[in-house]
Each structure stands twice: as structure tokens, then as C-alpha cells.
Amino acid sequence: MTDIDIKKMLDGCDAVDDYRITEKRTESHELFFVRGRLETVRSTDTVDTDVAIYVDHDGKRGDSSFSVFRGMSEDEAEKKIASAAARAKLVFNEPYELPEGAEFSGEIENDLSGLDLKEAAGVISGAVLSAEQQEGCSINALEVFVYRDTVRVINSRGVDKTQRITRADVESIPTYTDEIGSFEIYHRMHFTDLDTDRIKREVSKKSEEVRDRSIAEKAEPAKDVTIVLRTEEISRVIDELTYGLNYADVYTESNRWGIGDAIQTSKDCDPLTVTMKAAVKGSDLSAFFDRDGTDLTDVTVIENGTVKALWGSSRFGQYLKADKPTGLLLCYSLEPGSLTESELERSDYLECVSLSGLQIDPFADYLGGEIRLAYQVKDGKRRPVSGITFSTTLSGALNTLRLSGRVVTDREYEGPEYMLFKEAEIL
Numbered sequence: 001m002t003d004i005d006i007k008k009m010l011d012g013c014d015a016v017d018d019y020r021i022t023e024k025r026t027e028s029h030e031l032f033f034v035r036g037r038l039e040t041v042r043s044t045d046t047v048d049t050d051v052a053i054y055v056d057h058d059g060k061r062g063d064s065s066f067s068v069f070r071g072m073s074e075d076e077a078e079k080k081i082a083s084a085a086a087r088a089k090l091v092f093n094e095p096y097e098l099p100e101g102a103e104f105s106g107e108i109e110n111d112l113s114g115l116d117l118k119e120a121a122g123v124i125s126g127a128v129l130s131a132e133q134q135e136g137c138s139i140n141a142l143e144v145f146v147y148r149d150t151v152r153v154i155n156s157r158g159v160d161k162t163q164r165i166t167r168a169d170v171e172s173i174p175t176y177t178d179e180i181g182s183f184e185i186y187h188r189m190h191f192t193d194l195d196t197d198r199i200k201r202e203v204s205k206k207s208e209e210v211r212d213r214s215i216a217e218k219a220e221p222a223k224d225v226t227i228v229l230r231t232e233e234i235s236r237v238i239d240e241l242t243y244g245l246n247y248a249d250v251y252t253e254s255n256r257w258g259i260g261d262a263i264q265t266s267k268d269c270d271p272l273t274v275t276m277k278a279a280v281k282g283s284d285l286s287a288f289f290d291r292d293g294t295d296l297t298d299v300t301v302i303e304n305g306t307v308k309a310l311w312g313s314s315r316f317g318q319y320l321k322a323d324k325p326t327g328l329l330l331c332y333s334l335e336p337g338s339l340t341e342s343e344l345e346r347s348d349y350l351e352c353v354s355l356s357g358l359q360i361d362p363f364a365d366y367l368g369g370e371i372r373l374a375y376q377v378k379d380g381k382r383r384p385v386s387g388i389t390f391s392t393t394l395s396g397a398l399n400t401l402r403l404s405g406r407v408v409t410d411r412e413y414e415g416p417e418y419m420l421f422k423e424a425e426i427l
Contacts, residue, residue: 004073006021006049006068009077009081010051010081010156013085015081016054016085017054017055017061017156018053018054018155018157019051019052019053019156020052020054020098020154020155020292021049021050021152021153022051022151022153023047023048023049023151023152024048024150025149025151026044026045026047026048026147026149026150027043027044027045027117028043028117028146028147028148029041029042029145030043030143030144030146033142034141035139036129043118047070048067050066051065051067051068051080051084053065053084053088054088054098055085055088055089057089059095060093060094061093061095062087062093064087064088066080066083096319097314098156098292099157099159099293099295099314100158102159102161102293103159103160104160104161104289105161105163106162106164106288108163108165108192110165110281112166112167112192112193112194113164115194117146117147117148121144121145121146123194124144124170124194124199125142125144127200128172128200130200131201132204133204134207134208134211136177136211137175137207137210138174139173139175139203140173140175140184141171141172142171143170145170146167146168147167147168148165148166149165149166149167150163150164151163151164153289153291153292161293163287163289165192165284165286166192168189168191168194169188169189169190169284170188170199171186171188172187172206173185174206174207174210176207176210176211176214178214183211183213185206185210185213185354185373187206189202190284190411191283191284191411192282192284192286193281209354209373212373212375212384213372213384216384216387217383217384217386218385218386218387219385219388219426220426221425222425223426224422224425225350225390225422225424225426226348226421226422227350227397227422228349228352228419228420229419230352230353230417231408231417233369235410235411235412236360237358237367237419239332240360240362241263241274241302241362242301242302244256244257245257245302245307245311246311247316247317248312250310250316251319251320256362257307257362258307259308259310260306261306263302263305264305264399265305266399269305270338270339270403272302272304273302273304273334273335274301274332275298275299275301275332275333276300276301276311276329276331277298277329277331278297278327278331279331280332280409280412280413282409283414285330285331285411285412287330290313290327291328292313292314292327292328294314294327296326296327297327299311299326299329305398311326311329312325312326312328313325330412331414332412332413333415335403336405336406336407336415337405337416338402338405339405340405345380348379350374350375350377350390350424350426352369352374353373353375354373354374355370355372356371356372357370360394361394362394365393365394365395366391366393367391367394368390370389371385371386371389371390374386388427390425391427392423392424392425396421396422396423396424397421398421400421401419401420401421403415403416404416404418
């Protein structure tokens with residue numbers, strides 16, 4: 001908390017028409033390991049306070065922001081407010097209203113929320129370090145962060161909301177070493193559910209993958225290849241499709257699709273149904289309200305391959321005359337499809353494991369990426385490959401798309417474990 005009452009100062013300032021104060025307190029316990037040995041332990045307790053002020057002028061609304069730090073004097077705060085008000089007069093946005101008065105306090109309940117941060121960090125690091133490793137593999141570096149975030153949003157229209165979430169962030173570098181050299185894969189996990197068995201399985205799987213990277217060969221160029229993506233890349237695809245459906249992109253006419261448009265035009269694929277959500281079990285991005293203090297409301301934006309609704313902030317929702325803006329939703333759920341494990345086992349495909357980045361451009365109709373590690377499956381045989389790229393049209397991928405029936409979660413994503421599409425090219 002700051003030593004000054006910034007709310008009282010803003011309430012008494014005639015130069016400010018509206019304001020929003022966001023205070024975020026983050027408590028953490030952090031562990032740093034090198035080759036399995038604990039090297040550093042750190043605990044923190046920080047508070048960040050940001051103020052957004054709004055000034056109405058010339059039929060428009062301007063805004064500007066500044067940070068409040070511990071030890072700031074009233075004189076310094078008054079100068080910050082005056083400077084922000086002057087800057088706001090240089091901004092000419094269309095008028096909009098802030099969320100109206102409401103009080104709320106709640107916690108995103110999960111396995112970590114009732115635990116001491118130090119205890120949770122110990123359990124997590126123990127699970128990672130005890131995971132089964134392939135011969136020649138080890139975890140070269142491991143960093144475990146357990147955070148407890150408490151966010152409070154106050155505004156000039158009576159909003160006073162607080163939410164708290166406890167979350168974990170684990171970064172590791174699985175390494176395989178032989179007589180030739182060393183190979184590494186960067187691995188990161190975000191979660192709020194303390195499932196030690198899942199942690200061990202994921203770490204063990206990465207151990208296999210980093211070993212396989214050491215023996216990976218370069219695949220031959222080929223056309224009409226079937227590609228299989230895992231959850232991290234599926235999430236990137238869904239994120240790209242849904243991001244253009246937010247109110248802001250539609251208002252600025254930078255969206256590729258709008259309500260009623262068909263993202264998929266073929267009947268020979270699994271249709272996409274995507275719901276933007278306030279919370280997904282196990283996700284550290286789950287929330288009750290957004291940065292403006294707007295209550296979050298789930299909304300199905302794509303149904304059976306067709307755009308059905310938009311989503312986004314209160315401001316741009318007002319610009320588009322939305323009945324009830326959804327707020328800035330950070331999680332999403334993708335309905336499962338018809339692809340079975342037995343069907344996948346009978347197929348020939350390239351399963352992407354690690355990419356340097358997935359490139360998606362709806363306007364250029366492009367989907368592709370540079371592959372660091374993949375498994376080429378042919379005639380039931382599986383071999384690791386690397387040093388290649390795949391390329392296809394986004395429309396071609398969406399219209400040949402198949403989704404697995406098993407649902408998993410991966411941070412903000414809830415949905416099928418695998419996505420398959422055809423007609424790609426390996427370069």
C-alpha cells in the first residue's frame with residue numbers, strides 16, 4: 001500500500017472526470033536449481049499501483065496513466081495527476097462510460113489456494129526432480145515460482161472489486177548428453193492445480209523428446225502431408241481466430257471475419273465451436289473481472305465453424321452497442337471432435353512437438369512454422385525429425401481439420417489434445 005490516499009486526492013480533483021485505480025499485490029516463493037541442486041531461495045512481497053484518469057473535453061474522452069510508488073509524497077502525486085490530466089486532453093477518443101458501482105471480493109479456488117507458498121514450491125520442485133529420466137538425460141536448470149496475486153480495482157463510479165489467485169510457473173531445461181555433445185529443450189508449465197502425477201508425466205515426456213532430438217534426422221521435402229499439432233499450437237490457432245473477433249478489432253475494421261461469416265466451408269471436417277471463458281480449471285489466467293472491473297461473461301464466439309458473437313472490453317463494446325460487454329476474457333474452450341486414437345494410429349502424419357514459432361496470418365491465408373522436433377509416422381513406424389518447416393493455407397487446414405475426442409487443459413486452453421489437418425507441404 002502507498003503512504004498517500006490517492007483515491008481521496010482524485011475525488012477532490014476538479015481536473016479529473018473519472019478515474020480507475022488498480023492495485024496488484026504479488027507474494028511469491030521462488031526456488032532456483034542447477035543440475036538438481038538448490039542454489040537460490042527467494043521470497044518477495046510487492047505492490048504495484050497504477051492509476052488511469054479520464055478527462056472529458058471537446059465532446060471526446062481522453063485518458064492517461066501513471067504509477068504510484070511507496071514513499072510518494074502528496075506533492076509528487078499532485079504533479080502526477082496534473083500531468084496526466086494535461087496529457088489526457090491531447091487524446092480524442094469517442095465518449096464511453098466506466099463500469100458502474102459494485103463491490104466484490106473472491107478467490108479463484110484451486111489446489112494451491114490453501115497452501116503456504118513455500119510448501120507448494122517444495123512439492124512442485126520435488127515432483128519435477130523425481131520424474132523418471134531417460135538414460136543420459138537430466139534437468140540442467142530448474143526454476144519454480146509460486147505466486148499469490150491479489151488484484152483490487154477501484155473507480156470513480158463506485159466499483160470496488162478484489163480477486164485473488166494462487167498460481168505456479170515452472171521453467172526447466174531438460175538436457176541430453178552423449179559423447180557427441182548436449183541437446184536441450186526449454187520447457188515451461190503454468191498451472192493452478194497441484195497434480196504431481198501430471199507434472200512427472202510431462203517432465204518425463206520432455207526427457208524422451210530431448211533424447212530424440214539428439215538423433216533426429218532431416219525429413220525429405222514432401223507435399224500433401226498430414227500435420228498433427230499438440231495443445232500449445234492448437235491454442236495459438238484458436239487464439240488467432242478469436243482475437244480478431246474482439247470488439248476493438250471489429251470497431252477499427254481490422255478483423256478478418258465478422259458475425260455470420262463461415263470460418264470453415266467444408267463439411268468434410270470437424271466443425272469448430274469455441275467459447276471464450278472467464279475461467280478454465282487449472283488456468284492461471286482465470287478471473288472474475290477484467291482490468292476495467294467489468295464482470296466477465298462466457299460467450300460462444302464460433303459455433304459449428306461460423307462466427308456467432310463478439311467479445312471484448314466495456315469501452316469497445318459500448319462503441320458497438322453491445323447489450324452487455326463480456327469483458328476481456330483470457331481463457332477459451334474448444335469442443336472435442338471425432339478423431340479417435342485408433343484412427344490416428346492407422347494414419348501417416350507428421351506430429352509437431354517443438355516449433356520455433358507458429359506463423360498464422362488470416363489475411364494472407366497462411367499457416368506454417370519452423371520445426372525443431374517432430375515425429376514422422378509412416379506405416380506404423382515413428383522417427384524423430386528436425387530442421388524442417390511446414391507450410392499450408394489456413395483455409396485448407398481449417399477445412400480438412402480433425403479434432404481428437406480427449407479433452408485436456410493447457411493454461412488458457414481447454415479442448416482436444418490433438419488437431420490434425422491435411423494438404424501441408426514440408427520444406
